[in-house]
Amino acid sequence: MTQKICFTKQGQVALLTMNNPPANTWTVDSLNRLATLVDELNGDDDIRSLVLTGEGEKFFCAGAELSVFADGDKGKAHAMAQAFGRAFEALSEFRGLSVAAINGYAMGGGLEAALACDLRIAAARAVMGLPEARVGLLPCAGGTQLLPHLVGEAWAKRLILCGERLGADQAQAIGLVEEVVSNGEVLTRALALAERVEGQSPGSVAACKRLIQSARRRPLNEGRVRERDAFMALFDTEDQREGVNAFLKKREPQWRNR
Numbered sequence: 001m002t003q004k005i006c007f008t009k010q011g012q013v014a015l016l017t018m019n020n021p022p023a024n025t026w027t028v029d030s031l032n033r034l035a036t037l038v039d040e041l042n043g044d045d046d047i048r049s050l051v052l053t054g055e056g057e058k059f060f061c062a063g064a065e066l067s068v069f070a071d072g073d074k075g076k077a078h079a080m081a082q083a084f085g086r087a088f089e090a091l092s093e094f095r096g097l098s099v100a101a102i103n104g105y106a107m108g109g110g111l112e113a114a115l116a117c118d119l120r121i122a123a124a125r126a127v128m129g130l131p132e133a134r135v136g137l138l139p140c141a142g143g144t145q146l147l148p149h150l151v152g153e154a155w156a157k158r159l160i161l162c163g164e165r166l167g168a169d170q171a172q173a174i175g176l177v178e179e180v181v182s183n184g185e186v187l188t189r190a191l192a193l194a195e196r197v198e199g200q201s202p203g204s205v206a207a208c209k210r211l212i213q214s215a216r217r218r219p220l221n222e223g224r225v226r227e228r229d230a231f232m233a234l235f236d237t238e239d240q241r242e243g244v245n246a247f248l249k250k251r252e253p254q255w256r257n258r
């Protein structure tokens with residue numbers, strides 16, 4: 001059976017490709033596979049970052065497979081909501097850098113997958129939206145919680161309450177994506193960005209990511225204490241000495257992730 005999420009290694013980058021034609025929609029199976037893959041990547045020291053993209057040219061991902069909800073079965077809806085939660089929380093908490101290469105439509109749970117990544121690069125043809133209310137649903141995979149942090153409450157409400165769709169340039173203008181590139185370049189650009197993390201200490205990257213993400217939910221004074229504690233914890237690692245001494249000796253650091 002073809003996997004709905006394909007996985008390949010490109011050096012130290014894991015390339016995850018949503019592949020469920022025609023619209024790369026999410027199912028419980030594909031969400032569970034994503035969660036499992038991310039867990040495995042966390043344990044693989046060769047992997048420093050991941051890139052998430054969609055197969056084909058038209059769709060990054062059009063969200064949940066809507067046929068699952070057609071009969072109003074609450075059991076199936078619950079299974080899907082739980083699978084979204086597990087998969088996208090795992091993706092948010094991936095210890096390295098994650099980059100969404102938005103190659104086409106990113107709608108509903110497709111855009112929420114991109115929101116669970118650290119960075120978002122869009123192809124010029126990409127279109128983004130959270131149209132769940134249009135089909136009597138709501139974004140249950142982080143959309144109402146994460147989007148306002150990125151673009152502010154008013155833009156989040158335009159997307160979610162009004163069902164507004166954004167093209168790539170407008171998405172960049174409001175901070176939903178950091179960069180727009182020509183259609184054929186999006187994966188190359190995302191992979192190049194993902195590779196940049198390889199020059200950084202793995203432990204520093206993981207700790208900084210946790211600190212940045214926890215700043216959303218913690219008071220500033222508490223966050224500052226945690227930041228200093230995390231700084232001191234680096235002095236229990238070999239990579240801290242490696243990084244500083246490599247700089248002083250004018251050579252490239254050899255990270256050991258310990």
Ligand SMILES: C/C=C/C(=O)SCCNC(=O)CCNC(=O)[C@H](O)C(C)(C)COP(=O)(O)OP(=O)(O)OC[C@H]1O[C@@H](n2cnc3c(N)ncnc32)[C@H](O)[C@@H]1OP(=O)(O)O
Pocket residue numbers: 022023025062063064065066067084105107108109110131132135137138139140141
């Ligand atoms: C917690 C998360 C919840 C959710 O994610 S709920 C789902 C939210 N997503 C949506 O509501 C998006 C639904 N899709 C669309 O609105 C449209 O698609 C687009 C605007 C993205 C593209 O429109 P166009 O260019 O006209 O393409 P097309 O003919 O609608 O789509 C091609 C094929 O893909 C199927 N498809 C698209 N999205 C979904 C989906 N989310 N679930 C199931 N099938 C989908 C269509 O039906 C069609 O199929 P066929 O070629 O057999 O007619």
